[in-house]
Amino acid sequence: MDANTLDPAPPLDAVPLLEVEDLTVDLLSRGGAGRAAQRIVHGVSFTLRKEETVALIGESGSGKSISAMAVMGLLPATTARVGGSARHRGTDLLTLPPDQLRARRGKHIAMVFQDALSALNPTFSVGFQIAETIRAHERVGRREARARAVDLMARVRIPDPARRYRDYPHQFSGGMRQRIMIAMAVALSPDVLIADEPTTALDVTVQAQIMELLAELREETGSALLLITHDLGLAAGTADRVAIMYAGRIVEQAPVEDLYDRPAHPYTRGLLAAVPRLDGDTDDLTPIPGSPPGPGPLPSGCPFHVRCPGARERCATESPTLLPASPARLAACHYPLEVSGAR
Incomplete structure (x- = not known):
């Protein structure tokens, strides 16, 4: 390592x-x-x-x-x-x-993207998209996938999930869309x-x-x-x-x-x-x-030296390596002890 x-x-x-x-x-x-x-x-x-x-x-x-x-x-x-x-x-x-x-x-391994509205398909209901995530990886029928999708929506605290299963992404607020994205990401327990x-x-x-x-x-x-x-x-x-x-x-x-x-x-x-x-x-x-x-x-040199208030001549010519600055810390700076001791 x-x-x-x-x-x-x-x-x-x-x-x-x-x-x-x-x-x-x-x-x-x-x-x-x-x-x-x-x-x-x-x-x-x-x-x-x-x-x-x-x-x-x-x-x-x-x-x-x-x-x-x-x-x-x-x-x-x-x-x-x-x-x-x-x-x-x-x-x-x-x-x-x-x-x-x-x-x-x-x-x-799964990912929650930052723009849920762009990540979700606007032409399918959110419940269908969660269910299809499950069906893409597991051999389950549509009824079981739907039940699991509703359960996931409840798990991420979507109110009235059985009814909202049929709703489309644009019918949800930004926070609720992000919950849908999280439900899709954790659907298979990565x-x-x-x-x-x-x-x-x-x-x-x-x-x-x-x-x-x-x-x-x-x-x-x-x-x-x-x-x-x-x-x-x-x-x-x-x-x-x-x-x-x-x-x-x-x-x-x-x-x-x-x-x-x-x-x-x-x-x-x-x-x-x-x-x-x-x-x-x-x-x-x-x-x-x-x-x-x-x-x-x-x-x-150091990519940050042009913005660094403490930059020296060495910083402009020599790129620092990410090395231990203390037992639990790594820093890519030629003078980490001076920086950490600054007030």
Whole structure:
């Protein structure tokens, strides 16, 4: 297990359900695999264990969602090239034939997408879509699949599920559509659930309800949850461990309390300084200067050095490696102890 693995010191008895190692994603120019490629995910590694929630946090464009799509095998081979490995219970998902990967998706590893209205088919009722998810993987009749779909709708707290089985996606609120997506994702009791921005565009009360539901389902099934989000507050109340992504790389990871209390990477510190606090003054908020790197070659050295207030000459020329900064923390910074000791 190398230094890029999300947990540098896992318990010996905690066998990962999902191990992603040195994941890379190259976007291919128009014309396919023989054309030039632009790397947008650079060697991402993490592990996910039973009954654990890991939050992957970063700004839009940091590579969070596309990393999850790559693990799930949802990136078209004509436009993206994926490297590295993603082992689910020892089987590398990235090398499975398409039919075997489809059989594993949904039944063993499932994903909740951030835009439920786009993810759901507008021409079929929500109940039918849940039932068909079940029938696609199990030999059950329509009546049994329907009964299980209604039960799942009740489980995610859709009021009057037997009647609403026949309703279409546009007849549900945003929060209720997200519950439908969760019902579809857990229909076959997968042991790994990836939730990509599951509370986007929902109000705070509904966000809390969705996250509470995901936590309950995780506890009931013993599954593991990978939460992809840009919301630091959401992750703080949900995750066991946190990984911070910037420019397609993990730049810091730690147990949630340690990371929020004493960040060891200047990007993490900047993110936390820009979050309003209920017990603080909004005048104390400090935005991170500049913008994340766009498509194209990254800056030389540390990708964050052009925005980092503590950058030195070394940062502009030498790219830092993700290495232990303390017994339970990894950081890709040349001066992590100085950052974590800053006030």
